[in-house]
Amino acid sequence: MRLTPSTKRSRSKLPFTRGESHLPFTRGESHLPFTRGESHLPFTWGVPALLWQVIFFYIPLAFITLSGFIKISELGAFDGFTLKNFTLFFTPTYLKVTLASLLMALTNALICFAIAFPLAYYIAFTGRKYKNSLLFFLIVPFWTNFLLHVYAWFYVLEKHGFINTLLMKLGLIAEPLNMLNSLFAIMIMMVYYYLPFMVLPIYSSLERFNETLLEASYDLGGNFFTTFRKIMLPLTSRGIRSGFFLVLIPSFGEFAIPELMGGDKKMFVGTVISQYILGEGTGSLGAAFTLLSGLILLIVVVGLNFFLTSILKPRMQNG
Amino acid sequence: MRNIKLEDLSKSIHNQVIIPKVDLVIPGGKFFALLGPSGCGKTTLLRLIAGLEQSDGGKIYLGDDDITRKSIDQRPINMVFQNYALFPHYNVFENIAYSLRIKKIPKEIITQKVYKLLEAFHLESHIYKLPSQLSGGQQQRVALARALINEPDVLLLDEPLAALDFKLREKMLLELIDWQDELETTFIYVTHDQLEALTVADQMAIMNHHGEIEQIGTPKEIYEFPVSSFVARFVGTTNTWHGKLRDIDTNPSIETPELGQFKIYIPKKKTWMEEGYDAVMSLRPEKIFISKKEMKDFDNHLTGTVESIVYHGRSTQYNVILKNGEKIQVFEQNEEHFPQEDIDYDDPVNLYWQRKSVVLLEK
Numbered sequence: 069m070r071l072t073p074s075t076k077r078s079r080s081k082l083p084f085t086r087g088e089s090h091l092p093f094t095r096g097e098s099h100l101p102f103t104r105g106e107s108h109l110p111f112t113w114g115v116p117a118l119l120w121q122v123i124f125f126y127i128p129l130a131f132i133t134l135s136g137f138i139k140i141s142e143l144g145a146f147d148g149f150t151l152k153n154f155t156l157f158f159t160p161t162y163l164k165v166t167l168a169s170l171l172m173a174l175t176n177a178l179i180c181f182a183i184a185f186p187l188a189y190y191i192a193f194t195g196r197k198y199k200n201s202l203l204f205f206l207i208v209p210f211w212t213n214f215l216l217h218v219y220a221w222f223y224v225l226e227k228h229g230f231i232n233t234l235l236m237k238l239g240l241i242a243e244p245l246n247m248l249n250s251l252f253a254i255m256i257m258m259v260y261y262y263l264p265f266m267v268l269p270i271y272s273s274l275e276r277f278n279e280t281l282l283e284a285s286y287d288l289g290g291n292f293f294t295t296f297r298k299i300m301l302p303l304t305s306r307g308i309r310s311g312f313f314l315v316l317i318p319s320f321g322e323f324a325i326p327e328l329m330g331g332d333k334k335m336f337v338g339t340v341i342s343q344y345i346l347g348e349g350t351g352s353l354g355a356a357f358t359l360l361s362g363l364i365l366l367i368v369v370v371g372l373n374f375f376l377t378s379i380l381k382p383r384m385q386n387g
Numbered sequence: 388m389r390n391i392k393l394e395d396l397s398k399s400i401h402n403q404v405i406i407p408k409v410d411l412v413i414p415g416g417k418f419f420a421l422l423g424p425s426g427c428g429k430t431t432l433l434r435l436i437a438g439l440e441q442s443d444g445g446k447i448y449l450g451d452d453d454i455t456r457k458s459i460d461q462r463p464i465n466m467v468f469q470n471y472a473l474f475p476h477y478n479v480f481e482n483i484a485y486s487l488r489i490k491k492i493p494k495e496i497i498t499q500k501v502y503k504l505l506e507a508f509h510l511e512s513h514i515y516k517l518p519s520q521l522s523g524g525q526q527q528r529v530a531l532a533r534a535l536i537n538e539p540d541v542l543l544l545d546e547p548l549a550a551l552d553f554k555l556r557e558k559m560l561l562e563l564i565d566w567q568d569e570l571e572t573t574f575i576y577v578t579h580d581q582l583e584a585l586t587v588a589d590q591m592a593i594m595n596h597h598g599e600i601e602q603i604g605t606p607k608e609i610y611e612f613p614v615s616s617f618v619a620r621f622v623g624t625t626n627t628w629h630g631k632l633r634d635i636d637t638n639p640s641i642e643t644p645e646l647g648q649f650k651i652y653i654p655k656k657k658t659w660m661e662e663g664y665d666a667v668m669s670l671r672p673e674k675i676f677i678s679k680k681e682m683k684d685f686d687n688h689l690t691g692t693v694e695s696i697v698y699h700g701r702s703t704q705y706n707v708i709l710k711n712g713e714k715i716q717v718f719e720q721n722e723e724h725f726p727q728e729d730i731d732y733d734d735p736v737n738l739y740w741q742r743k744s745v746v747l748l749e750k
Contacts, residue, residue, distance in 0.1 A: 278470075280472040281474060281475075284473075286460060287438075287439070287459055287466050288534075289489060290485075291460065298485075
């Protein structure tokens with residue numbers, strides 16, 4: 069079948085094109101993330117993905133919700149429905165665990181941002197020529213097993229490990245520091261593991277950023293800080309927000325890293341849930357805590373999103 | 388208005404010399420054009436003046452102030468960027484108000500100043516539009532207003548019209564001239580388009596491929612009396628021949644190897660103009676008179692055949708092949724509604740010009 073040029077694709081019919089958006093919610097971003105030249109794909113193409121979501125997310129979620137309300141008898145049998153699994157968690161101990169997880173996730177996201185922004189900036193602008201190699205090295209660690217990363221860090225942090233040996237050789241410390249099984253070790257591993265999730269989205273919005281805008285701002289009397297705040301941040305806010313939540317949400321429920329690096333003393337949402345779910349007859353408690361903490365995370369994320377949107381996009385007053 | 392003086396200014400990027408030592412005085416309060424081929428370093432020179440780049444050596448003066456090491460925000464100089472560099476997340480008002488707002492100037496004064504400019508640039512009906520919702524010409528005007536709100540001593544324009552279509556460019560050029568007249572700010576206009584430069588400039592400088600300035604003068608001086616064959620060829624079109632100089636003091640002429648001797652005119656003798664020197668003569672296409680008839684009262688005469696004719700509307704371009712196979716361009720104004728002669732393809736023609744129309748160049 070021959071296609072005439074006019075039926076093949078018609079760009080003019082698109083409601084918006086690159087760099088020219090009339091939509092209110094795209095202000096601040098000079099470019100839309102995707103603009104397809106082709107017409108939209110038929111609905112049926114999306115069905116496999118939807119099915120996948122339903123089978124592996126919504127149905128398990130329904131199971132968890134259901135099991136959160138189940139009462140188990142001492143013999144381990146079904147014993148009707150109850151709300152007790154939920155009320156248990158409204159005690160200071162569990163609220164503290166939730167708060168600790170939130171704080172850890174936030175700290176992780178903030179540290180990752182502080183490291184990732186300059187790094188992404190460097191890759192996008194300064195390292196132009198080596199852009200692809202730099203991105204490659206950023207992703208390479210993901211090709212090895214997670215546990216190998218953890219053991220590698222053991223060698224770095226342990227009593228007779230790399231850091232201690234180095235510091236003692238340099239004469240900076242007399243006794244080896246106890247770094248493993250601490251909050252410090254957890255944070256190091258968290259930042260190390262989640263950093264690429266922050267770098268990549270920021271990098272991709274910086275790549276679309278027109279550097280001349282910085283020069284224009286300096287030319288008009290802006291210093292580094294105002295330029296960063298009024299030009300750079302708002303125009304890369306999409307990437308920053310994506311990166312922030314890509315790091316924040318999984319770190320809230322992280323259980324492997326606290327478990328392996330923090331010993332058994334540090335309690336976080338993820339560790340509590342995994343203990344309950346894997347424990348004898350405490351599955352319902354685990355399910356209930358999963359739902360509750362998930363709800364708390366949802367509220368926090370929605371709130372943070374509003375907050376980030378407002379600080380990243382400073383509307384100039386007046387006008 | 389203060390002059391800008393560049394003294395021995397030089398700049399290399401990645402060990403490549405972009406600007407060898409440049410000396411230049413840009414008269415204050417004038418429309419100054421810097422014309423040069425793409426990649427000759429003219430934009431770098433502009434960026435040095437703006438403070439976007441630091442020079443390797445030499446000095447930049449604004450009047451008596453040495454601004455060489457002053458940072459960009461301390462120079463009373465603003466720039467209109469090649470693609471305008473409007474802030475895409477701010478509307479027209481916010482773009483223009485940007486520099487006043489970051490200086491924490493009171494709101495009422497900002498509003499007052501911005502509205503004055505909006506009115507002057509006919510942008511009142513676009514105040515709340517984002518740059519992406521404006522046409523090229525409107526974006527251009529916002530960029531101008533944004534750069535002018537600080538009332539800078541010098542306004543730098545880096546190929547500001549390159550993105551506009553021909554008609555709009557012509558209109559914007561005239562607007563720019565009006566603006567410069569009214570504000571009396573020094574405008575430094577960088578372009579590779581000789582027509583733009585000739586149109587706007589009070590004074591202009593021509594830069595060659597090596598970043599050296601070949602000639603400075605009024606557009607007329609540069610067009611009519613180029614000092615080098617680079618300038619003659621770069622500004623406008625020209626026909627050039629080389630040949631040996633003869634009888635300089637009595638009846639000067641140039642003897643070409645193939646086309647014979649042409650009479651020339653030497654208004655002011657230069658040191659290199661010696662008997663037998665191998666010089667270049669430049670003859671603008673519009674200074675040549677083309678006819679099938681024999682004419683008198685011309686100093687010089689050549690014959691040839693018309694190879695092709697290009698009709699431009701206001702003028703007609705004839706490409707004529709001379710007897711030695713060389714091609715030469717001739718422009719004829721289309722003054723008459725019904726031309727007296729019909730010159731057609733392959734017609735044998737006579738070419739005439741006066742000795743005063745020739746410009747003699749060293750190389």
